[in-house]
Amino acid sequence: MKKPYYLFSSGRLKRRHNTLALERASGDRSPDTRIDGPDPHDEGLPSVEPDGKTQSFPVETVDSLYLFGELDLNTRLVTFLGQQGIPTFFFDYYGYYTATLYPRExxxxxxxxxxxxxxxxxxKRRLVLARAFVEAALFNIERVVKYYQPRLEREARVSVQTTLTDLSRDxxxxxxxxxxxxxMAVEGRIRNRYYQLWPYFLGPEVAARFPFTKRERQPPSNELNALISFGNSLCYTTVLRQIYRTALDPTIAFLHEPGDRRFSLSLDLAEVFKPxxxxxxxxxxxxxxxxxxxxxxxQxxxxxxxxxxxxxxxxxxxxxxxxxxxxxxxxxxxSYERLIRLECYKLVRHLCDPVGEPYQGLHMWW
Structure with a gap:
């Protein structure tokens, strides 16, 4: 059974005959940038060198690669990954998703x-789909809120009920x-209401260790924002690799505006699954x-x-x-991952027959 591989080690990733091999490097990876911006003397050379310790893994078991370390690649490997249909996702020193090596469709x-x-x-057609993404995200948010509500103390439970009423208006x-x-403005308002409830869900002790008042992204201002950003990156890339297994074009989206250098459709579908x-x-x-x-x-x-x-x-x-x-x-x-693929198929059916097969985003039933 194929599965994603998450590589945190630095070194060199290469093709060895008809399989993959990771030649590990010792030492710590250097940051990609300095506080005052990119290093003007950086020649793009690896900050760590392979030390000869190699780990092989059969390519037949690889669904996708997630590269968190500093790894050297060559065209021989890239060609091999393309032939095997293996998408590769790159993350920088701070854990930000930065790029995808996307095989030929x-x-x-x-x-x-x-x-x-x-x-x-x-x-008109775009708005129908965009609303469906937001409606499904809202339904799943409400499902999460209602899961935690009975577990809260009286005052917190009342506050949550007030928010549920506001979400109903949304x-x-x-x-x-x-x-x-x-x-998008309504969607942003929904998210803000939802995030205000997180300290209740976490409980007083955890909330005291990880304070959270609002969502901040670039850069994340505290631990919870860092967790959300990293988790969302994993969600986006997981959705993207499921889109790749279909004939959908990941650059043409409906809720998020298509743009250069990003797969906007994965952002649309990820909204449904993030809660x-x-x-x-x-x-x-x-x-x-x-x-x-x-x-x-x-940092x-x-x-x-x-x-x-x-x-x-x-x-x-x-x-x-x-x-x-x-x-x-x-x-x-x-599996949860299979649910994402099924969501892609539902979107395909809507695009080909919007009257007979209208799209409705995943509604959690469990």
């Missing part, structure tokens, strides 16, 4: 590409939105104590997960994607 459909572009160019506002900008995959993961890691303040460091005016912290999160993320639920329509158990 194996699933191609000219008809689907045209329909996807047609839905984007039609303001739901009523969704059909009234007439353009993407207004819809289930990212947010619940963060609550568990903090409440069980698997993530501690020692797993963060302050470049922000707060970032250390390598040890990223390893803890990635291990839990991989475990979470493999968890299964009984699917109500397929009548069999499917």
């Amino acid at each position: 194996a699933q191609l459909s000219g008809r689907l590409h045209i329909e996807q572009a047609r839905h984007y160019l039609s303001a 739901r009523d506002d969704l059909p009234l939105t007439t353009n993407i900008q207004t819809l 289930l995959l990212v947010d619940r993961m963060i609550f568990r890691l903090l409440k069980t104590g698997e993530i501690q303040p020692k797993h963060f460091s302050a 470049l005016g922000g707060c970032y997960l250390t390598e040890a912290g990223r390893k803890v999160v990635v291990a839990h993320w991989d475990e979470r994607l493999s968890q299964t639920v009984q699917h109500r329509t397929l009548n069999k158990r499917v």
Whole structure:
């Protein structure tokens, strides 16, 4: 069975016959940038050198590669990864997702590409899909809130109920939105209400160690913001690799504006899954104590997960994607990761037949 590989070691990744080999390097990786910006004397050479210790892993088991270390690659390896259909995701020294090595598309459909572009160019059709993404995200947010509400003390429970009432009003506002900008404003308001409840979900003791008042991204201002940013990056790349297994064009989106150098469709679909995959993961890691303040460091005016912290999160993320639920329509158990692929197929059916197969985002039923 194929699976993603997460490589934290630095060194050299290469092709060895018809498999992959990681030649590890000893020593610590240097930061990609300094506080005052890029080093003008940086010649792009590795900051660590391989020491000869090599670990091989069969390419037949590799679904995708996540590179968190500083690794040398050559065209022979890149060609091999392309032939095997293995997408590779790159993260910088601070854990930010930076780039994707995307193989040549194996699933191609000219008809689907045209329909996807047609839905984007039609303001009405685009708005229908964008609303569906936000509505599904809101439903899943409400599901998370209602899960924690009975576990709260009386005053906190009352505050949560007030927020649920506000979220219900936001739901009523969704059909009234007439353009993407207004819809994005409603979506931002939903997220802000939701984030205000996080200290209640975490409990007084955890909330005291990890204070959180608002979402801040560039750079993350505290530990919780750092966790959210890193978790969202994992979600975006997981969605992207599922999109790659379909004929969807990842650059043509509906809620998020398509732009240069980004796969906007993965941002759209990730909105549906972040409450289930990212947010619940963060609550568990903090409440069980698997993530501690020692797993963060302050650098470049922000707060970032250390390598040890990223390893803890990635291990839990991989475990979470493999968890299964009984699917109500397929009548069999499917993994969380498979649910993302099924979401892509639902979008494909809508694009090809928006009347007979209208898209509705995943609504958590468990």
